[in-house]
Amino acid sequence: MYSMPLYRPPSEARSLIIQVTEGCSHNKCRFCYMYKCKQFRLKSKEEIMEHVKELKSYYRDAERIFLADGNVLCLKTEKILELLDYIKKEFPNVKRISSYSGPLDLLRKTEEELTTIHEAGLELLYMGVESGSDNVLSLMEKGVNQTEMTLAGQKAIKAGFKLSCMIISGLGGKELMQEHAVESAKVISAINPHYFSLLRLVVEEESELADDIRQGKFHLLTPLEVLDENIIMLENMELEDCIFRANHVSNHVNQAGILNKDKEELVKRLKKLRESGNFIPLEYDTL
Secondary structure (H helix, E strand, C coil): CCCCCCCCCCCCCEEECCCCCCCCCCCCCCCCCCCCCCEEEECCCCHHHHHHHHHCCCCEEEEEEEEECCCHHHCCCHHHHHHHHHHHHHCCCCEEEEEEHHHHHHCCCCCHHHHHHCCCEEEEEEEECCCCCHHHHHHHCCCCCCHHHHHHHHHHCCCEEEEEEEEECCCCCCCCCCHHHHHHHHHHHCCCCCCEEEEEEECCCCCCHHHHHCCCCCCCCCCCHHHHHHHHHHCCCCCCCCCEEEEECCCHHHHHHECCCCHHHHHHHHHHHCCCCCCCCCCCCCC
């Protein structure tokens, strides 16, 4: 039914996943190994129809649908509109359709195209900002700089989408920790997304970044340094009614709240842990 591996955001755990593409059209990020084992391709109309037919036999009354794989917005606008119309006809009870979205795909679409796609039924986008630092974005081969990343997020919101943005704590390593924290806060603040998730860098053995670590070119943060970076990042954020989560399996400390309303309490808790002298982080590492 699916081309594996298959990924979706934690908040889409109960969603029906319709696989429209295979892999990621960018697929160059040095820290990411999600789709490196796949050759990117667009599924044909016939494949998608057969896929949906099979899914309907199990999930006819799906109310939430997530479009996979990495970046459905790389499709031509007319194909996306046709797809959304087809999905709504086949799943009449659907209340929300969402997908990942790379910044490059948002930048390539006009504001009019994005607005039309949103009005056709694509409600929520997940965009991996990863870092706001130009140096980190370049090092990780994200494909955009700080200005372009900010513009991509702002375009999505202006078009009417609900937007969820992710930052990866530790992505700058020891050398760029301060810059990564401050500049990431700057970009997230400028975008002001509806949802903001803070994850921690977990390095897969097969990724290009793992080679950098083994060669001594990149130095991972310690758990206490991750706390320090998180504190700096949160202290520098200025957001309005943004739902914040740091409760991914990768996080050393689970946090949740509304930014900026809960910023003071969130920072206070992290500082208390940092100064306690007996901080025992939740562990999830592969390298």
